[in-house]
Amino acid sequence: MISLQFITHQTERYSYFESARMALEGGCKWIQLRMKEAPLEEVEQVALQLKPLCKEHEAILVLDDHVELVKKLEVDGVHLGKKDMPIDQARQILGEAFIIGGTANTFEDVVQHYRAGADYLGIGPFRFTTTKKNLSPLLGLEGYASILSQMKEANINLPVVAIGGITNEDIPDILRTGVNGIALSGTILRAENPVEETRKILSNS
Numbered sequence: 039m040i041s042l043q044f045i046t047h048q049t050e051r052y053s054y055f056e057s058a059r060m061a062l063e064g065g066c067k068w069i070q071l072r073m074k075e076a077p078l079e080e081v082e083q084v085a086l087q088l089k090p091l092c093k094e095h096e097a098i099l100v101l102d103d104h105v106e107l108v109k110k111l112e113v114d115g116v117h118l119g120k121k122d123m124p125i126d127q128a129r130q131i132l133g134e135a136f137i138i139g140g141t142a143n144t145f146e147d148v149v150q151h152y153r154a155g156a157d158y159l160g161i162g163p164f165r166f167t168t169t170k171k172n173l174s175p176l177l178g179l180e181g182y183a184s185i186l187s188q189m190k191e192a193n194i195n196l197p198v199v200a201i202g203g204i205t206n207e208d209i210p211d212i213l214r215t216g217v218n219g220i221a222l223s224g225t226i227l228r229a230e231n232p233v234e235e236t237r238k239i240l241s242n243s
């Protein structure tokens with residue numbers, strides 16, 4: 039079974055919490071609570087609801103961006119990008135017990151996060167997506183193959199999660215480039231039945 043990280047999103051049909059609940063029910067074991075436009079208090083409220091549900095499903099819960107909230111609520115970790123707190127600073131605040139993920143779009147980003155002590159990398163975007171604004175350059179399969187081969191060459195062993203506009207059909211080819219996991223949002227939430235879609239994705243791969 040692939041390592042699947044579900045990225046929460048609010049849609050016309052679903053709240054952030056509901057989106058995560060469906061992914062968990064479909065068997066996903068790794069949720070990232072990403073509430074881009076929401077005030078911190080609202081993120082805290084949803085995280086407090088989601089934490090026991092993730093525990094019940096034996097799933098990991100990481101928050102997008104909010105290092106201090108991760109520490110306060112004692113969830114499993116945080117995901118940080120270029121515009122967020124630097125990873126070495128987050129490590130000082132959180133210590134070794136928390137998971138810290140970093141966003142990379144180039145091999146140079148990978149090296150920087152590796153040196154700063156990231157636990158995993160979210161590399162993307164694979165293709166265009168409306169889930170995130172101001173996307174970095176699209177990578178496609180060639181982008182992953184190139185970054186992964188440079189990592190191998192440099193002996194950088196960090197789990198890599200591919201992200202951005204990925205659909206179920208893309209997963210086998212993306213995994214063949216050497217990435218370890220896939221992060222999904224829209225393709226699950228656009229499905230008629232997101233719970234079944236999650237199950238299908240997990241059982242296909």
Ligand SMILES: Cc1ncc(COP(=O)(O)OP(=O)(O)O)c(N)n1
Pocket residue numbers: 043070072074102103117118119120121122139140141142159160161162170199201221
């Ligand atoms: C798994 C994963 N990879 C990349 C990102 C993007 O993070 P970031 O660059 O900080 O952008 P925002 O998500 O904060 O808009 C991610 N969240 N998760």
Ligand SMILES: Cc1ncsc1CCOP(=O)(O)O
Pocket residue numbers: 045162163166167168169170201202203204221222223224225
């Ligand atoms: C958070 C994030 N970072 C790069 S693309 C992306 C959005 C992923 O969502 P989707 O699977 O809907 O493209």
Ligand SMILES: [Mg+2]
Pocket residue numbers: 102103117118119120121122
């Ligand atoms: Mg961020």
